[in-house]
Amino acid sequence: MVSASPHLQPDHACLIVHGSDTPGIIAAVSALIARQGGNIVAFDQYSDDPRGGAYFQRVVFHRPDLSAAFPEIEADLASTLGDGFELEWTLTDLSTPKRMAILASKQDHCLLDLLWRHRRGDLPVSIPMVVSNHTTAAEDVRSFGVPFFHVPSTPGPDKSASEARILELLVGNVDFIVLARYMQILSPEFLDKIGVPVINIHHSFLPAFIGAEPYKKAKQRGVKLIGATSHYVTSDLDEGPIIEQDTVRVTHADSSAELARRGADVERQVLSRAVLWHAEDRVIRHGNHTIVF
C-alpha cells in the first residue's frame, strides 16, 4: 500500500558520496550534475579531516525526465568519482518510495504510529506487509489496508524455523525492515540473509539498559531521565549504529508502568524520525556510527 507523500519528489535524485576527502570533490560533483542537466536543490557534506579523512556528501538535484537519464548519469558518476577520485557513491530516485516491512510483537504503539503516519502521507514509503509473532494487531493492521502475516516464534533458542518463514516473506520484497518493539533477537544468519537495513527502536537511552525490560531496570536504578534509541540492527544486541535518540524527564514517583507509558511517546517520535531520515537517504553508516544529514 502506498500513500502519497510530500516527501516524494518527482524527477529528484539523491546522490550519496563517501570516501577519502580530497580537493575538487564538490567541483567535480557540481560540474557533473550541471553536465547532466540537473539542478542542485540541497547539498550537505562532512569531513572528519580535510587532509584525507573520511568524507561524506549528500546532494539532491532535480532533472527533467530523470528516469530516462539515470543510466547516463550513473555512467558519468562511475567514471568521474569511481575512477577519478576512488569514491563510493549511490544514486537513488526520490520519486520512488522505499518498501518498508514492519516486524512487531505485542506492544503495538510504534507499529500503529508508523501506519498512521504513513496513511497521513508523512512517510515516503510503501508498506508491503507487517509480520508479527502475535496476532493481537492483525485487525488493526488490516484496517490500514496493509497485509498482515502471523509467524509464531519457535520456543527455545532455535529460531531458525520462524526466521526461515520471515525470510521467505521478506527477501526480494522490501528495501528495509523496521522492528517496531519486535521482541525476538534476530540471529546473525538472519541478518546475513535478509540483505537490507534493519532499524530497531530500543526503549532506553542507549547505551544505558541494553536488552530486555529497560524500563524496569531504569526504575531500579532511580533515573531522572528515560529515553528511546533508534539504531541499525547488528548481531551485537542493541549496539548497532545509532540513528536518533530522545529523552523525557521522570521522577521518583513514577512506577515502571508509568515510565513505560511516558516512554512510549518518546519511542514513537524517535522511530518515526529515524524511518523518515532513512527513507530520505539522510543516514550514512560509518563503522558503528552514522552521519545524519
Ligand SMILES: Nc1nc2c(c(=O)[nH]1)N[C@@H](CN(C=O)c1ccc(C(=O)N[C@@H](CCC(=O)O)C(=O)O)cc1)CN2
Ligand atoms: N540481532 C538483533 N536482534 C534484535 C535487536 C538487536 O539489536 N540485534 N534488537 C531487539 C529489540 N530489543 C530491544 O530493543 C530486544 C528484544 C528482545 C530481547 C530479548 O531478550 N528477547 C528474548 C525473548 C523475549 C520474549 O519472547 O518476550 C529472546 O529473544 O530470547 C532483548 C532486546 C530485537 N532484535
